[in-house]
Amino acid sequence: MAEEVIRGIDVLVIGGGLAGTLAAIKAREAGARQVVQVDKAYAGRSGCSACAAGVISSFLPEEDDREQMFTDMVVRAHHLCDQERLQDHFDDFPARLKEMEDFGVGFERLPDGKLQRHPGRGTGKFVMFHGGLQMMGAMRKAALGAGVKIVDKTMVTGLLTRDGAVSGAVGFHIPSGEFRVFGAKAVVVAAGRCWNKGRNPGNRSATGDGLALAYQVGAVLEGLDQARWNNMAARYDIGPGMNMYVGSGGFFVNSKGERFMERYHPELKDRAPLNILTPSFAMEARRGNAPIFLDLTHLEPETVLRFKRVIPMPMMMFERVGVVAGDRFTRKVEWEPAAIQCDGGLKVNRRYESTVPGLFACGDAIPPGSGEGQRALPGAMTSGGRAGRFAAEYVRECGEPELEREQIQVLREETFAPLNRNDGIEPDQVLLSLQEAISPYDVLILRREERMERALRTVEEIWRDQAPLLCAYDPHYLRMAHEARYMTLVGMLQLRSALFRKESRENLREDYPLIDNESWLKWVTVRREGDGVKVGAEMLPVERYPVKPKPDKTLHPLWQRVEGMGIVKIEQGEVRWA
């Protein structure tokens, strides 16, 4: 295979979603001369952003009570949240929103010129834009306009290091199979989400690439035990939009036709945040009340027409299968957790620098630790902006990194190894094995040690026995093979991390039903140690934070709720199903 070497890069951004694009733009604005944004597909089209529904959880200083919103977010995250980064998020959000509109992202405005707000899940207030495709089209143009060099169709397969600091990356160009070497003073990882190719169009390219790459060079990953599931149509391949649906009066029913969310979260009901909603689905399944349906058949025509503006893609898809006809929903839609997703990321400081010098991260490649305000699009906006700026500041002090030929050669062999295995295992086989191990609701949604141990043993077997035999018929399959490898690695680290946390918090454990603020106001961390995995925990510096948790142990509110409903009993410190 031919080889192309691109040297002289100040900041290399991996990932073409909103976080990566903003990081690239902000790195240029902060003075980085050569900024390269690399994407395995097409920057502005791959990843989750381009398929995002048209809502962003927002903070508008002229309308919102910042302190109240801040506290709500911290409390909703059960205090597992970096409050300093969350303050930075609130500081930056209004400016990023304005810039995006200046870049040409279309937002819904009222006749008086104000941004139109919309309720969604939880207590957050959303602003509406005209779908991910329009947004990311405008953002790609803005990046090109800012002088960012975009390299599409190039999958990164390894990070380069020199004297412990990052010095670039290697990968391959998918159409030609050409090997590519990037010499860079700083690298920003903006390709972190791992959706395990589940139910959610637009997220099947989010395969944990950035996490796996960073782990391989020794970066500490954090919060991989945390998982929050989105929910999607079960039998149609239709993407996000649930915030709009439930925010506009849509509701869920179980197989008996009961509106069960009224019982699981009497205040917000179907608009309960995901960390309540998805476990409630799982409990209904545990009680034999699956499948679950989303009912939108009662919505008024004007609501449906608004959906068509704000979430045009899912609406077009629903029309194609007859679920939407004209301005009405014609029938209920079966609904399920999208897939097992991993919410962890690179441990970063307030400058979004990881534990590896020169390696920065943003968007969904950082832990959920910045609270709900820093997940998904809002988090991508503010963390992307900062990561790009700080990476540009970092490179001012750096000389041109030397590239080590030997290191490149090893990575080159690893990159192309699946192409040489004609009798190997197809990526799809590995993917299916992985999904079957981790997708059942009683592994990572409703957690218990034995079940997670069993899943971990299976995933470890896949990693040990199947991943080294992955084969690829051509460079397209080579991408799929590396994705399967990344997802397996992340799945293994996720289960190891989840087993380590012995309490309920963001996620529910049957064997540890308490939120334990005495022992577990901690991040679970994981890093590579030789060929082994080192799992540990780090205290949150709550003494520095404005919103203080009570240092006590309390039954998780959802366990409390369902105990009251008579679904479970708490006996000898464990949950027993009635």
Added chain:
Amino acid sequence: MGVRKIDLTLCTGCGICIDECPMDVFRMDDEKNKAFIKYLRDCQSCFICERECPEDAIYCLPTFERRIPDPW
């Protein structure tokens, strides 16, 4: 089925679908100067190709290309 078909009477070979597909599903038939579906199994039904095709030559259906295990 995800992406179902490219209408070859409409396709002008502009290559936008090939460029923009997040899952690398399309390739170009250089001889005929038409795009074709090469890796259907990896289609994620995102409809980006259909939306972006300037000739309205692409038709998609939001159905699964591969079995995804149910959570229950």
